């Protein structure tokens with residue numbers, strides 16, 4: 372899969388997605404927003420991809436929205452009719468939201484590996500991943516308020532669920548930087564590593580563990596977790612009962628039990 376601003380490599384069932392504008396600190400220009408959606412829609416659809424790792428090429432993971440794109444917004448929504456102009460802007464915002472929701476919509480687990488700076492839209496992006504891993508010296512910044520805008524592509528909705536209301540509000544109101552080690556204490560990242568190489572190696576190894584399991588079960592687990600996060604416990608239990616009534620009796624359950632008894636890895640279809 373060839374995209375302008377993103378490199379995708381699929382090997383051993385792991386799709387490595389690399390933000391690839393290193394000369395611009397992986398700033399998200401119009402192409403990159405669209406490429407992110409295309410990449411994760413493709414991974415969702417590609418049977419050989421069982422898990423995805425999202426990383427950034429160069430010195431930083433992501434410097435947020437491309438400031439040139441921000442500056443160009445006014446011209447894009449120009450219209451003699453005020454209402455039509457506002458409608459255009461709303462459509463642009465909804466579309467950008469959807470580009471990042473593609474990570475959540477993708478049925479395969481998405482692991483973000485963050486080094487260097489992760490700023491503004493970069494935080495919106497990683498909040499839509501399943502798990503986040505980082506380097507000790509990386510830093511995270513919910514930068515939108517300092518840029519004169521209300522964050523509108525996912526951070527304010529997803530971050531409080533990851534780290535709690537109080538901590539999320541502090542980060543959104545103050546725009547202070549959080550280091551990789553603090554991100555782990557807050558629960559924003561699962562683990563932090565000494566440097567980028569160790570980070571990538573470790574995240575690829577976690578991804579490999581996931582890729583060895585039944586892809587059907589991994590896809591189901593993600594969808595049930597997503598549903599349960601957004602609904603009551605009772606609704607979540609109801610949903611998973613329906614899910615497993617349809618999916619439990621698979622070849623995978625037999626293979627997993629046999630493999631466990633024979634102390635070997637299970638062999639599963641994509």
Ligand SMILES: C/C=C/C(=O)SCCNC(=O)CCNC(=O)[C@H](O)C(C)(C)COP(=O)(O)OP(=O)(O)OC[C@H]1O[C@@H](n2cnc3c(N)ncnc32)[C@H](O)[C@@H]1OP(=O)(O)O
Nearest residue numbers: 394395396398434435436437438488490491492514515518
């Ligand atoms: C809805 C979403 C909202 C948001 O995302 S709001 C937040 C928007 N983002 C920002 O305000 C971050 C701006 N960038 C920075 O603060 C810094 O950069 C970094 C801390 C990320 C990195 O600093 P350093 O390592 O010193 O690199 P460098 O020389 O500043 O940047 C390297 C090249 O990257 C370009 N660049 C960096 N960030 C952006 C950006 N967000 N939009 C467009 N270009 C960017 C620079 O200009 C420069 O380029 P050249 O070498 O050609 O001068």
